Amino acid sequence: MKIIRSIKGTRDFYPDEMARRMWLVDKLRQASEAFGYQQYEGPCLETIDLYAAKSGEELVKEQAFVFPDRGGDPITLRPELTPTLARMIASKQNELVFPARWWSFGPFWRYERPQKGRTREFYQWNIDLIGSDSVQADAELVSVAATFLKLVGLKSDQVQILVNDRRLMDRKLTEIGIGQDKKPEMLRMIDRIDKQPADVWEQNVADLGFSQEQIGKIRELLANRELWRESVELSQLFDFLALNGLDEYVRYEPKIIRGLDYYTGVVFEAHDVKEGFRAILGGGHYANLVGDVGGQPLPGVGFAMGDVVVMLVLEAFGLIPEELTHGETVLVTVFNEELLPDSMRLASELRSMGFGVVLAEPEKLAKQFKYADRLGLKKALVLGPDELAVGKVVVKDLRTFEQVVVDRDQIIASLK
RNA sequence: GUGCCUGUAGCUCAAUGGCAGAGUGCUUCACUGUGGAUGAAGAUGUUGAGGGUUCGAGCCCCUCCAGGCACCCCA
Known part of the structure; x- marks a missing residue:
């Protein structure tokens, strides 16, 4: 066309x-x-x-x-x-x-x-x-x-x-x-x-x-x-x-x-x-x-x-900053169809706390991370069965590849 | 509006008038809880568009379109 x-x-x-x-x-x-x-x-x-x-x-x-x-x-x-x-x-x-x-x-x-x-x-x-x-x-x-x-x-x-x-x-x-x-x-x-x-x-x-x-x-x-x-x-x-x-x-x-x-x-x-x-x-x-x-x-x-x-x-002169989009936006992964409601709730909570949140779709986690990476996002959250069982969330830094398991109420601090 | 140059894969570019290619990127898989690497497989083109010359055109000619450079003007 x-x-x-x-x-x-x-x-x-x-x-x-x-x-x-x-x-x-x-x-x-x-x-x-x-x-x-x-x-x-x-x-x-x-x-x-x-x-x-x-x-x-x-x-x-x-x-x-x-x-x-x-x-x-x-x-x-x-x-x-x-x-x-x-x-x-x-x-x-x-x-x-x-x-x-x-x-x-x-x-x-x-x-x-x-x-x-x-x-x-x-x-x-x-x-x-x-x-x-x-x-x-x-x-x-x-x-x-x-x-x-x-x-x-x-x-x-x-x-x-x-x-x-x-x-x-x-x-x-x-x-x-x-x-x-x-x-x-x-x-x-x-x-x-x-x-x-x-x-x-x-x-x-x-x-x-x-x-x-x-x-x-x-x-x-x-x-x-x-x-x-x-x-x-x-x-x-x-x-x-x-x-x-x-x-x-x-x-x-x-x-x-x-x-x-x-x-x-x-x-x-x-x-x-x-x-x-x-x-x-x-x-x-x-x-x-x-x-x-x-x-x-x-x-x-x-x-x-x-x-x-x-x-x-x-x-x-190389004076235009590289990362101008999505600086503070985070990605919430969706582990699978069953856990979509949990991720959706997490995303919603984060939004009410003032964060920009992209909610992924239930695919292989690898794809979700790659998607976040290509969007230029800095942080991604993982809410899988293991985390859900203990009331925690994985916060992953997409730049350093480091990730930490944190309590739900400590998410804000770890997103800084 | 005037003159000159350029146009090939998403990007950067190659191909003496004789089978359209490379690098990079992309997709999938190795890897059913993790995007940087590695390996394997794969997809992508009306060669800017249209016409002409030729046995044969990405290559030569014409027109148009788009971009670049210099005028003009100006941010």
């Missing part, structure tokens, strides 16, 4: 993979809550109008899944969360407490060519601090990101958060004599300088009408690791990060610009240092979150992290 294929770019999460995802969520929840952020969620379906105002052109026109509903109205599967957040904030702008610290984790869809680190359906952690324009706020979000990286076990020599400030770059471009109208083009080119060979890049920049002198100065600019000292904001940002003890995870990088147009200040991306994966997370400061959806102007800072790349990185 032919199995009907899943939609291109989607993934099935079998129990082991689901356990890994939930482990990831647990970590990012910890990082979020460590800074007092509250979880929220919006709909996965939105109108196309919501994105028309805010998102990058390409993100909506080329990459969003859009299809008519049964009434013929266009429905969009959300390609990002920020516009939804903007609406939610704008709708209750007068009753929410600001600055608002919110985080979310959920599915998103983008019609892209699937490849390593990129799927069409992915999960994304979004976290934003809305209603503050301070450097403190910027530093806080970078700190949340660094805290997360630390929590999952990544070291600062494995992964780095690269930071820049668009205001600083804007000033430097002015100094080089690049007019306001040409800046977006130049910023785009800077953003992708490492993706093209040096000569190709220079040719492309020259084709846009920039002079050789300007190109030279841009190269100089991008090689200057100390450029951040010219920015009051970045200097302060690094001070704050040092106070949080997280500065080793963060470094200045003048090439970081980021594609989305709404970033107006500090921008940052986390990358692995050696393997060259895609960006693990990315975000920045925006001047006006809700203006385009009809609210009063509100600044903020936030970032997003997809589940795909971070899991690839964690996998590469």
Whole structure:
């Protein structure tokens, strides 16, 4: 029989993979809550109008899944969360407490060519601090990101958060004599300088009408690791990060610009240092979150992290725990048909004591143990005629192969 | 959306245009109260799909599908 294929770019999460995802969520929840952020969620379906105002052109026109509903109205599967957040904030702008610290984790869809680190359906952690324009706020979000990286076990020599400030770059471009109208083009080119060979890049920049002198100065600019000292904001940002003890995870990088147009200040991306994966997370400061959806102007800072790349990185560094499923679940064997009621009662008792219990079926004990082993369970109980006669139970450790005979009331202690 | 590469057993891979294989895993038994080992036996394939060339195609050609890599974009 032919199995009907899943939609291109989607993934099935079998129990082991689901356990890994939930482990990831647990970590990012910890990082979020460590800074007092509250979880929220919006709909996965939105109108196309919501994105028309805010998102990058390409993100909506080329990459969003859009299809008519049964009434013929266009429905969009959300390609990002920020516009939804903007609406939610704008709708209750007068009753929410600001600055608002919110985080979310959920599915998103983008019609892209699937490849390593990129799927069409992915999960994304979004976290934003809305209603503050301070450097403190910027530093806080970078700190949340660094805290997360630390929590999952990544070291600062494995992964780095690269930071820049668009205001600083804007000033430097002015100094080089690049007019306001040409800046977006130049910023785009800077953003992708490492993706093209040096000569190709220079040719492309020259084709846009920039002079050789300007190109030279841009190269100089991008090689200057100390450029951040010219920015009051970045200097302060690094001070704050040092106070949080997280500065080793963060470094200045003048090439970081980021594609989305709404970033107006500090921008940052986390990358692995050696393997060259895609960006693990990315975000920045925006001047006006809700203006385009009809609210009063509100600044903020936030970032997003997809589940795909971070899991690839964690996998590469061997940081995903092996045994995530069934840790505390025990197996109660069934000696034979006659003793099934006794095993069932035992299982029931254990459940009422808070244990997860898998009740086996009456087969050869060897099969039952093998089943427990393959499920990844750590303990198995045997209740046979011998044990039943003396009111005891065999508790077997499936890892060490050791087993002990214990009284019924001592089961809990032996399951620790 | 563009270019290039790949697709053989559950997994990793072999097979000059000439009988589809190995390792591993899986099932059963040795072992009717015990899953790690050992030994024995066994099952599993429309070689991604469809078409073409050929006496003959896993291998060559075309189309499609899926995956990977680089663009594009970005989490």
